[in-house]
Amino acid sequence: MINSIQYNPQIYYKPAVKTPNFTGHWGVDTLTHTNIGSCIEGYIGKIYVRKADNSPGFLNVFKKRIGRNEENYSIKNDKNELIGEMNIQINKYLPGSYDPLTYPEDPSHVFVDKLMNYSKPGTPYYKDGLEYFKDIGTRLLQIAQRRSDEANCIGNIKLVAKGESKPWYKKVIGMVEEFPPETQSNYRFKFNFRNPNIMILPPNSKEPLSRLQGGL
Numbered sequence: 069m070i071n072s073i074q075y076n077p078q079i080y081y082k083p084a085v086k087t088p089n090f091t092g093h094w095g096v097d098t099l100t101h102t103n104i105g106s107c108i109e110g111y112i113g114k115i116y117v118r119k120a121d122n123s124p125g126f127l128n129v130f131k132k133r134i135g136r137n138e139e140n141y142s143i144k145n146d147k148n149e150l151i152g153e154m155n156i157q158i159n160k161y162l163p164g165s166y167d168p169l170t171y172p173e174d175p176s177h178v179f180v181d182k183l184m185n186y187s188k189p190g191t192p193y194y195k196d197g198l199e200y201f202k203d204i205g206t207r208l209l210q211i212a213q214r215r216s217d218e219a220n221c222i223g224n225i226k227l228v229a230k231g232e233s234k235p236w237y238k239k240v241i242g243m244v245e246e247f248p249p250e251t252q253s254n255y256r257f258k259f260n261f262r263n264p265n266i267m268i269l270p271p272n273s274k275e276p277l278s279r280l281q282g283g284l
Contacts (some may be wrong), residue, residue, distance in 0.1 A: 096126055099284040104211060105218040107131055115143065116282060118202040125201060127151055141211050143204060152204035155181040156212050158219045177224035178216040183208055203281050209241060210284050213269070213277055223274045229265045242273030
């Protein structure tokens with residue numbers, strides 16, 4: 069088992085600028101040019117999303133540290149109702165800390181956990197009475213990708229997909245199984261058990277994800 073290298077939070081946590089000097093969609097201050105890692109806890113900006121009728125909407129993003137290399141990002145409406153949230157863990161590996169035969173490329177990544185849209189009807193996590201917003205999962209994954217770039221994890225993200233959500237991760241986000249059966253012979257170790265729901269963002273999907281639905 070490969071152990072992650074704890075990053076130095078002093079590198080990524082700097083006081084946020086109180087007066088935003090950037091704009092996004094329709095002149096609204098969004099996370100388009102924000103260094104998310106340098107933001108202190110609390111409100112960090114807005115994201116553009118679509119409402120149920122595809123009309124534009126904007127929601128607020130809040131950041132909270134939940135561990136030395138763990139962060140929570142929550143999306144709320146102007147009523148302070150929780151629309152969606154995500155936990156991430158930043159796993160940065162130093163050269164020589166992993167087996168290059170097992171992992172030919174740098175395995176540093178941001179691990180995504182608890183990715184939820186509470187406003188989507190018909191899902192187990194739906195909270196009755198919330199207005200439905202699209203693109204919540206996409207925006208949260210784009211935040212995870214931004215944090216991966218900022219933490220020198222080269223845009224890599226990893227997660228364990230629930231069965232019903234796996235097709236969305238594959239078709240919409242472009243993620244793939246970490247060790248699909250056809251590639252296992254390329255790795256030195258043998259798989260006694262392979263979890264097909266462990267997914268990663270491959271290089272060819274990184275830029276498309278960053279631009280999906282207009283990006284952050």
